[in-house]
Amino acid sequence: MRRLNVVGCGRVGKTLARLWSQSGALMVQDVLNPSASSAANAVEFIGAGRAVTDMADLRPADTYLIAAPDALLQPIATQLAERCAAVPHAIALHCSGALGADVLAPLRACGWSVASAHPVMSFADPASAAKQFQGTPCGVEGDAEAVAEATRALVHVGAECFGVEPAHKRLYHAAAVYSSNFLPVLQAVAIELWEHSGVPPELTRHLMERLMRNAVDNISAFGPAAALTGPAARGDSAVVAAQTQAIQDWDPLAGEAYGALSALAMRLAKTGKVGTREDTQC
Structure with a gap:
């Protein structure tokens, strides 16, 4: 051995x-x-x-x-x-x-x-x-x-x-970060926003688990583009802008992230992908 x-x-x-x-x-x-x-x-x-x-x-x-x-x-x-x-x-x-x-x-x-x-x-x-x-x-x-x-x-x-492919290891690993490592951060922001909005703390975990499980099930069944919902998916830019500002007033960095993610969500809803490259390999 x-x-x-x-x-x-x-x-x-x-x-x-x-x-x-x-x-x-x-x-x-x-x-x-x-x-x-x-x-x-x-x-x-x-x-x-x-x-x-x-x-x-x-x-x-x-x-x-x-x-x-x-x-x-x-x-x-x-x-x-x-x-x-x-x-x-x-x-x-x-x-x-x-x-x-x-x-x-x-x-x-x-x-x-x-x-x-x-x-x-x-x-x-x-x-x-x-x-x-x-x-x-x-x-x-x-x-x-x-x-x-x-x-x-x-x-x-x-x-x-x-x-x-060794030349693309950073992008390969960044994909894993997007898929896994950012998920706890997003859920933490959601919980804090709910609590800041007056939702009873004992309900925030239930809200998080229900929405997250639904999202994972839909992504697994239909793929990211078809599973996308919310104001960005509907192209409701006025709601996105208002929510972005409200979150920025609460926390500037979280607001910036919301705006950026909403822009990517709109692109996904329109084109079926978030990247702007036409090729599948960098």
């Missing part, structure tokens, strides 16, 4: 390492986090591995999962590359949706095979994410050997892998 070292074991790292360990896809060997407590907590959650806090304590492994924040990927790759003499060939994977495999170039330069493997799901809670992972789409790109290994390990735990 291939040995796995995890470098930067937060929510994504813990989820994948636990799934791979429990399924037998990979043997978790060392788990590196900045603090002893965070490393120990990660090992406890995974149910396997040895907690370490120093790069020098990592034992040679076949595969390295670098699950650190985007800004740390290249510095970590550079640090690992300094150990290439001890590990002349290995596979290194990162999970960033916005950065390509090239961010691990220092490791590629010393003979390693590198790839990015981005699971398209929310990792708000690792325990929940591990239970929900079956069927998760995963965008993969990079060197052939690393892509093959990432695909094998991910498919082993139920993922559905697909290729991503």
Whole structure:
């Protein structure tokens, strides 16, 4: 069984390492986090591995999962590359949706095979994410050997892998942000506006859940354009302008967002899409 070292074991790292360990896809060997407590907590959650806090304590492994924040990927790759003499060939994977495999170039330069493997799901809670992972789409790109290994390990735990064009990773990830990460923000604004309007707090959660579920069901059944409703979908620019001003008086940034989203909604209602590009690829 291939040995796995995890470098930067937060929510994504813990989820994948636990799934791979429990399924037998990979043997978790060392788990590196900045603090002893965070490393120990990660090992406890995974149910396997040895907690370490120093790069020098990592034992040679076949595969390295670098699950650190985007800004740390290249510095970590550079640090690992300094150990290439001890590990002349290995596979290194990162999970960033916005950065390509090239961010691990220092490791590629010393003979390693590198790839990015981005699971398209929310990792708000690792325990929940591990239970929900079956069927998760995963965008993969990079060197052939690393892509093959990432695909094998991910498919082993139920993922559905697909290729991503490296030059468009930022747009690819921005799409996931639009689809998932902005949803909590929009619901938070809605709840605050309802409460500001005098709706009893005990009803706001019910309103949010009902509207959100209806919207998701309609989008899934009919697609975004056909599911669109509201003043922007009807082309009622007077209502949109009045609401935009009212929200700006409440909070300027929220008002600006409402105006921009309404403009996109009007474009979607008229043309069936929000982008102005005629081609389907950037």
